[in-house]
Amino acid sequence: MPEWGALRDREGPRAAYRWTWRPERRVLAVARNVTSVTRLLDVLPVAAADPRVDVVFTVDRGSAFDLGLAEFLADIGATVWPWRRAVRSRAFDLAVSASVNAGLRRIRAPLVTLSHGAGYNRLVPSSTGDGFSSAGLSRHELTHRGRVIPAVLGLSHPEQLERLRRSCPAAVERAVVVGDPCFDRIRVSLPRRDAFRRRLGVRDGRRLVVVNSTWGGRGTLAAALELPRRLVAELPADEYRVALILHPNIWYWHDPFQVRAVLADALDSGLRLLPPREGWRAALIAADVVIGDHGSTSFYGAALDRPTLLASPGAAEQIDPGSPTGALLRALPALSPGEDLRAAVERVRAAHTPGRHTAITGRTLGAPGESARLLRREFYRLMRLPEPETEALVRPVPEPEAETGDRPRAFLVDALLRADPGDGPAGTVTLRRFPVSPSAGGRPGAPPGAFLLALAEAGLRHLNGSPVLLRDDPEAETPAARWLDETLADHPGCLLAGAALDTRRLLLRHADGRELSTVAYRGTGGALEPALVIAAVYAWLREGRPPTGLRHGLRVRAGGTEGSVFVTPPRG
Structure with missing residues (x-):
């Protein structure tokens, strides 16, 4: 040193x-x-x-x-x-x-x-x-x-x-x-919640689930090391973001290299990892749900009136039972082993009442x-020095600088299509996307009928197993038509391939040779994500419906994102 x-x-x-x-x-x-x-x-x-x-x-x-x-x-x-x-x-x-x-x-x-x-x-x-x-x-x-x-x-x-x-x-x-x-620094930072949420990628109506773990054998990760990976795999990506806070002692006992290596799959599936020095308080402020253990982070989350789940069954063993933290651990709802995580998150949100734990946390957070x-x-x-005449200020915490891995390159997509026989849009498709990590082939308990959608840079395992393949880079060097031809030839299991032409348009080609062109708009203006566009069209086509039915548009919903997709008739 x-x-x-x-x-x-x-x-x-x-x-x-x-x-x-x-x-x-x-x-x-x-x-x-x-x-x-x-x-x-x-x-x-x-x-x-x-x-x-x-x-x-x-x-x-x-x-x-x-x-x-x-x-x-x-x-x-x-x-x-x-x-x-x-x-x-x-x-x-x-x-x-x-x-x-x-x-x-x-x-x-x-x-x-x-x-x-x-x-x-x-x-x-x-x-x-x-x-x-x-x-x-x-x-x-x-x-x-x-x-x-x-x-x-x-x-x-x-x-x-x-x-x-x-x-x-x-x-x-x-x-x-x-x-x-x-x-006190957390309190004065509360007005910055929206800015903190944006920095953590919480947009378009998403909810933020913050997982935290203290160090040692009774912390969240000691009880459920797979919890971060399971959360990003089981919570719909268009409805949730997941962030992870680790006690600095985890970082500096196992070392940062090992921490990132163990969490690599979850990071590549969209997990936000807060650094050990700062950022955790901003994440708590931004949170909609907190999952944790007996550490101070969970205590502060409950004090912020965030719905809080206890994920470590042995947490209370290291805590003075007469302390407010001991009382809080007895009051917090617990995550059951093997429980469906989306159901657990929604359960704790629905059951939460404002001020539920204030009487307990207030016995620690005095003055x-x-x-x-x-x-x-x-x-x-x-x-023995006179105090300054200026006010003693409490400074707000800085914006979070979370790290993540490569973006998710494959998704399991659950699509619910409701057709409308009228003269307007053909109907509405509601999509839920679940990231699939590079080392995983699927997700246990995936919704029946969910299909795999892989991006062009996904691993060969996912490219060969996906009925829907997408190149979402409109500036790629290989012309779109040529890429579609090569992709369908190289991956016989692909039923629909798409290549982005610009921020609004996709060129699609079906395995039977039909070529389609789409234009998509978001309800709030701007462009729909290409993966949502091709997923919506595939959901329509796989039911045997003709692409001509989409010339008046198809409404698309995914979490808080809404838009419309229009498809031109096939050539010839």
Whole structure:
């Protein structure tokens, strides 16, 4: 890890003339892993924005999940002092840590410790030294030889004070309710929900299902590693988007390469994967449904009044049963093993009532909107520095930068056709598309009569098994007519092939040689996706209906997308 502070002496006799502005106080930010830094970045701005305050980081080594920490600190441009230098120095007026352990006693500055999640809830006997204290509130972590280590123990709600009184009475006088800075940032970001949804591809009436997993053997992925892949395969692509949030400890124990490799099929089928540092809060704000476990992400989702499903049956085993998180786990509806996922998502949405869990989550998220003010008050009191006259601001979270894989190149399509014998449009076809991953041949439990539609760049397995093939690139070099001839010759199982001519027109050719030309429009203006156009025409033709019946148009519906397809009579 680059420790630039060791190379740049800010206090030496020649340092004075190098400052552009001269700080009056210095804060030591104690990092332990990526998770702890994300919480520090929520709270440090209340002091770091003050030119009178200088912030230096150090790393309290010992976390099993410290992979990625050096890169994170380098990316934010932090000055990092070696731990040994930091704990020996008397240059600091305040230290802030989002974790607590007896090793912090060595810091020679008033120490503020905070939770790095939604309150204090986990039972971690290896850290607490007992089986009943919540991590962060135990005597083993908070004291050394009878002396309380932090000058201020930040609590998010007075409820935690009662549990602290049982687990470490000596620390009660150091406890201060400062609210939840993470959730305050979520709150002030709520007006940006529409922008967040657009960044995650949630358009045209789609709903966003956000899956999250904490680390270890009781998290969502430990219980159901296939859940993200199943969700993108079983939820209609025109009605849903699926995003995945993984605890940073998953990323940095298994390593990012392995995480992406394990999720590759789901990513290629449309899964949105949020990065480990930021983006998860924006995804929660954007969500319509949350599926998760005992981690803080699910707690915050429920606090946002999002319908929330519990996917990990063993989640409660690692949680203090007397904590609000323990109460929430007992109240959340659970995902049954083998349950149809679309039915489960629709079930939890239909059963949800606004404010259902507010009484529980409110017992963790105290002093709403006040965390910046309360934390700044404590920081400046300990630094013995007058507070700035400006308001302590809570900053909104940034827009999400989710990653995904290659676009889906094959779909199972379920088509419901209703013909209209009148003089207007020939009828209405309602389409539901289910992405098929490159390694899968189909989907268990696919609707009867569903057909496979493959794009030109799909794998040979899908090209050979699909009755409908589409080249949706209108700028492809091979002329459309030639591509259609070659495709039908190379893939005898193909019954209808199509090539895009521009954003509105497709040239289609049936296996019997009939050639059709289509023009499609969206009801809201613009163009219908070519895959929807060819799927609609195939749904009409496979019932033995003549293409001439579509000269007055066929209405197409897929999720929130609506449009019309017009077909010219075959040549000759």
